[in-house]
Amino acid sequence: MSRKTGDVILDVQNISLAFGGVKALTDISFNVREHEVRAIIGPNGAGKSSMLNCINGVYQPQHGSITFRGKTFRHMNSRQVAEMGVARTFQNLALFKGMSVLDNLMTGRNLKMRSGLLMQALRIGPAEREEIEQRAVVERIIDFLEIQAYRKTPVGRLPYGLQKRVDLGRALAMEPQVLLLDEPMAGMNVEEKQDMSRFILDINDEYGTTIVLIEHDMSVVMDISDRVVVLDYGKKIGDGTPDEVRNSPDVVRAYLGVGH
Amino acid sequence: METRTVVITTFPRLMLEHAAQRPGAPALREKEFGIWQTLSWQQLATLVREIAGGLSAAGLRRGQHMVVVGENRPRLYAAMLAAQSLGAIPVPLYQDAAAREFAFPIVNAEVAFAVVEDQEQVDKMLEVRQECANLTHIWYDDPRGLRHYSEPGLDSIDALIALGRAFNTDQPAYVDAEIAQAVAADTAAMFFTSGTTGNPKGVVHTHSSLIDRAQAGAVFDKLTNREEVLAYMPLAWIGQNVFSYAQWLACGYTVNCPESPATVHIDLCEVGPTYYFAPPRVFEAMLTSVMIRMEDASAPKRWLFERFMTLARRVGPQRMDGKQVGTIDRLLYALGNLAVYGPLRNSLGLSRVRVAYTAGEAIGPDLFSFYRSIGINLKQLYGSTETAVFVCLQPDHEARSDTVGIPIAGVEIQVAANGEILVRSSGLLRGYYKNEAATAEVLTPEGWYHTGDAGFIDAAGHLKIIDRAKDVGRLQSGAMFAPKYVENKLKFFAHIKEAVAFGDGREKACAFINIDMEAVGNWAERRNLPYAGYTDLAQKPEVYELVRDCIEKVNADLAADDKLAGSQITRFLVLHKELDADDGELTRTRKVRRGFIGERYQVLVDALYAGKNSQYIETAVKFEDGRTGMVAADLKLMDAKTFPASPSIQAEPVEARRAPRTSPSTSSGRTEVGA
Numbered sequence: 001m002s003r004k005t006g007d008v009i010l011d012v013q014n015i016s017l018a019f020g021g022v023k024a025l026t027d028i029s030f031n032v033r034e035h036e037v038r039a040i041i042g043p044n045g046a047g048k049s050s051m052l053n054c055i056n057g058v059y060q061p062q063h064g065s066i067t068f069r070g071k072t073f074r075h076m077n078s079r080q081v082a083e084m085g086v087a088r089t090f091q092n093l094a095l096f097k098g099m100s101v102l103d104n105l106m107t108g109r110n111l112k113m114r115s116g117l118l119m120q121a122l123r124i125g126p127a128e129r130e131e132i133e134q135r136a137v138v139e140r141i142i143d144f145l146e147i148q149a150y151r152k153t154p155v156g157r158l159p160y161g162l163q164k165r166v167d168l169g170r171a172l173a174m175e176p177q178v179l180l181l182d183e184p185m186a187g188m189n190v191e192e193k194q195d196m197s198r199f200i201l202d203i204n205d206e207y208g209t210t211i212v213l214i215e216h217d218m219s220v221v222m223d224i225s226d227r228v229v230v231l232d233y234g235k236k237i238g239d240g241t242p243d244e245v246r247n248s249p250d251v252v253r254a255y256l257g258v259g260h
Numbered sequence: 261m262e263t264r265t266v267v268i269t270t271f272p273r274l275m276l277e278h279a280a281q282r283p284g285a286p287a288l289r290e291k292e293f294g295i296w297q298t299l300s301w302q303q304l305a306t307l308v309r310e311i312a313g314g315l316s317a318a319g320l321r322r323g324q325h326m327v328v329v330g331e332n333r334p335r336l337y338a339a340m341l342a343a344q345s346l347g348a349i350p351v352p353l354y355q356d357a358a359a360r361e362f363a364f365p366i367v368n369a370e371v372a373f374a375v376v377e378d379q380e381q382v383d384k385m386l387e388v389r390q391e392c393a394n395l396t397h398i399w400y401d402d403p404r405g406l407r408h409y410s411e412p413g414l415d416s417i418d419a420l421i422a423l424g425r426a427f428n429t430d431q432p433a434y435v436d437a438e439i440a441q442a443v444a445a446d447t448a449a450m451f452f453t454s455g456t457t458g459n460p461k462g463v464v465h466t467h468s469s470l471i472d473r474a475q476a477g478a479v480f481d482k483l484t485n486r487e488e489v490l491a492y493m494p495l496a497w498i499g500q501n502v503f504s505y506a507q508w509l510a511c512g513y514t515v516n517c518p519e520s521p522a523t524v525h526i527d528l529c530e531v532g533p534t535y536y537f538a539p540p541r542v543f544e545a546m547l548t549s550v551m552i553r554m555e556d557a558s559a560p561k562r563w564l565f566e567r568f569m570t571l572a573r574r575v576g577p578q579r580m581d582g583k584q585v586g587t588i589d590r591l592l593y594a595l596g597n598l599a600v601y602g603p604l605r606n607s608l609g610l611s612r613v614r615v616a617y618t619a620g621e622a623i624g625p626d627l628f629s630f631y632r633s634i635g636i637n638l639k640q641l642y643g644s645t646e647t648a649v650f651v652c653l654q655p656d657h658e659a660r661s662d663t664v665g666i667p668i669a670g671v672e673i674q675v676a677a678n679g680e681i682l683v684r685s686s687g688l689l690r691g692y693y694k695n696e697a698a699t700a701e702v703l704t705p706e707g708w709y710h711t712g713d714a715g716f717i718d719a720a721g722h723l724k725i726i727d728r729a730k731d732v733g734r735l736q737s738g739a740m741f742a743p744k745y746v747e748n749k750l751k752f753f754a755h756i757k758e759a760v761a762f763g764d765g766r767e768k769a770c771a772f773i774n775i776d777m778e779a780v781g782n783w784a785e786r787r788n789l790p791y792a793g794y795t796d797l798a799q800k801p802e803v804y805e806l807v808r809d810c811i812e813k814v815n816a817d818l819a820a821d822d823k824l825a826g827s828q829i830t831r832f833l834v835l836h837k838e839l840d841a842d843d844g845e846l847t848r849t850r851k852v853r854r855g856f857i858g859e860r861y862q863v864l865v866d867a868l869y870a871g872k873n874s875q876y877i878e879t880a881v882k883f884e885d886g887r888t889g890m891v892a893a894d895l896k897l898m899d900a901k902t903f904p905a906s907p908s909i910q911a912e913p914v915e916a917r918r919a920p921r922t923s924p925s926t927s928s929g930r931t932e933v934g935a
Contacts, residue, residue: 135294136293139293139294139295140293142293142294143292143293144404146520146522148291148294148519148520148522148523149520149522149523149526151294202404202405205405205407205408206404206405206407
């Protein structure tokens with residue numbers, strides 16, 4: 001399968017982030033091209049999630065800049081980032097456990113709704129029509145992720161692998177241009193990982209969404225990514241195609257282990 | 261016997277009649293994006309004409325075969341009708357089969373055209389195409405994931421429909437002329453039977469054979485065009501095909517397609533079918549889920565449930581049989597209906613069911629009477645791919661778990677000297693495709709079809725199937741020995757997982773038993789009976805007692821039946837390991853391979869017949885990862901009490917009598933489910 005990657009959509013320049021004396025990220029630069037699957041890998045504590053949080057607007061880096069679609073920003077909050085078309089999933093699921101799958105996905109459409117809280121609550125004016133429109137979009141995602149059987153099930157009652165899928169669905173409901181996935185396959189069994197890999201590739205393919213993912217499972221990363229960034233102790237030690245990264249001596253030493 | 265109506269119509273013509281008479285009535289529904297989408301007969305006729313036009317433009321001609329693979333989807337149904345409109349023959353294949361299993365049918369029937377559901381099926385077709393160059397055209401219903409495929413001849417049904425529209429604009433009368441040209445005696449469809457040995461065989465059916473049986477079944481159960489059916493089994497299985505295609509067109513009712521295989525139960529509750537068909541395992545799974553949920557329910561609810569279920573077991577079956585029930589019982593049952601049975605039927609999705617059938621394998625008596633006791637009209641039928649399903653059906657008030665009903669209109673039944681059931685009806689297959697030798701084996705020149713099942717017509721006129729004819733043996737005394745019948749009876753006990761009965765050519769019958777690890781394990785824990793594992797648990801004296809009780813109950817049942825009294829189990833042992841398909845002891849569909857087991861455990865069989873009390877055995881086993889190991893044990897051998905054949909029955913064998921309630925049935929072993 002050949003995917004066409006386009007121009008640089010997200011450019012990270014010289015990002016440094018410190019929490020007090022702890023340097024989480026030091027002078028990291030890399031870019032993400034449109035339509036590509038970009039992986040960030042590294043040992044525990046390498047700064048992968050911090051990197052995502054910087055892109056996502058959760059953390060404000062002390063140095064450096066992030067350019068999204070030609071627009072450079074330094075200080076943005078999560079909502080602004082979301083409005084620009086960047087969605088994310090979380091390593092430790094952040095779903096509304098007591099709400100149904102459907103309602104969780106509907107929350108992902110929140111940014112697209114124009115009617116106010118009161119109108120939505122009372123279903124007056126354009127609110128009802130709007131909800132039907134949003135529901136149609138959500139139903140397509142439910143179909144896409146093959147979770148029709150759990151539409152009305154409270155998320156807390158679903159197995160972990162499915163919750164991850166719902167989390168992905170909610171991010172997808174934002175119709176993002178860039179999707180940030182924080183360890184989408186953590187804690188999954190082989191079959192669930194295969195399913196998730198397929199969904200990630202299908203999203204990339206069908207919706208043309210650019211994907212940045214953090215993942216521990218090397219075989220998954222090497223299979224589905226176009227390019228890989230390797231972090232170690234907050235520094236970038238490798239960047240390139242899976243093959244290039246796999247053969248880079250620095251990366252092998254830091255992450256993949258030394259062959260004996 | 262009966263006056264036979266002669267079928268003079270075809271499936272496409274039936275569809276056109278419905279479209280003309282009731283254009284707006286729903287023909288098909290499919291749940292998509294959370295909403296049931298309806299296709300009316302008028303819309304269906306339009307869709308069929310368009311697809312037929314497209315197929316014709318692509319080169320599909322009269323007499324050619326077209327493969328259809330996928331879940332139940334409206335556009336796949338339309339594709340089958342479209343092929344039949346052109347006089348071509350749809351060949352539905354099992355969607356869960358592996359790619360290499362498609363190769364034989366496609367080569368055998370020289371298939372050039374395939375209409376499939378999705379990427380999964382397309383991938384399999386493309387794989388098969390490497391060895392079947394004749395497969396030139398593949399159309400798919402769901403384009404997901406197929407965007408980048410550029411294989412020649414691969415396109416979407418949307419493209420096929422567009423092609424058809426253009427074709428029909430050019431030649432507006434072509435498709436209807438083709439429909440008019442077909443006659444009832446033309447081949448309508450071909451079904452490949454799974455076949456345990458050798459290649460599968462293509463069973464050829466005509467419009468007339470399928471429609472004749474569909475109508476006979478519909479008349480028997482007074483089906484109308486207002487029935488609702490949920491289609492969720494593979495279309496390649498004749499059972500589903502007859503219920504949701506042949507009878508759909510014969511009656512003009514509505515077929516509902518579930519959203520996905522995972523949502524079947526939800527969809528069942530939403531649709532509320534009035535006519536329902538499922539193999540026993542589906543009914544069993546439903547019952548299990550009810551029981552598990554009841555165990556989690558609060559104590560008052562459990563109390564209420566148990567109280568009313570006890571009443572239902574006592575009163576329900578009689579009510580279903582149309583018998584008089586005492587006033588107090590009737591009132592209590594009405595109360596139970598309000599409190600328990602009604603809500604239960606509703607949560608099962610069966611509250612509107614008027615007629616429900618099960619077939620394909622033996623159904624346990626408890627399972628069968630559970631559904632009948634809560635007021636669901638569950639019945640059994642007997643038939644096979646070769647007989648277009650409808651041979652014997654149970655009338656509404658005469659459903660039994662151990663018989664399969666009476667021959668319905670248009671069916672003649674004969675029991676051959678060896679006990680084999682022979683069937684003659686206008687629903688029989690035309691033959692096996694390109695396999696005259698096999699056809700001659702099962703179809704006599706006089707038109708009798710050899711079912712391969714052994715059985716007899718009981719005093720009440722109901723057919724009772726005992727076993728596969730080739731498995732029925734004789735004891736030395738000359739009495740009939742039906743191993744599968746006995747094994748099934750044993751397996752209906754929750755504590756017994758598998759049973760293997762021996763006795764052909766011997767003086768008496770003996771059996772190997774496999775206990776059900778979960779059920780017996782639970783039982784042992786509740787009794788504070790410690791055990792180390794399967795082998796240890798299996799050899800506990802308490803477990804032997806438990807198994808002996810089960811066997812003696814079965815013996816008592818068998819004794820009540822003069823034909824089968826000789827099959828009572830005299831001695832048994834509990835095997836030290838679970839029978840396993842990996843060791844070749846079971847087939848992949850979990851049927852015991854009696855011959856193989858007899859050879860492998862020859863020493864145990866000999867010990868049983870030699871009257872020994874224990875026997876040492878070592879067996880090599882294969883683990884899941886491919887390693888092998890040894891299991892060794894000193895097995896106990898035990899006697900079981902047998903009963904003399906009931907004299908009253910021997911004296912008056914013709915008197916109408918009901919077989920014991922606890923007896924199982926081995927129903928139509930041939931209508932196999934799945935690939």
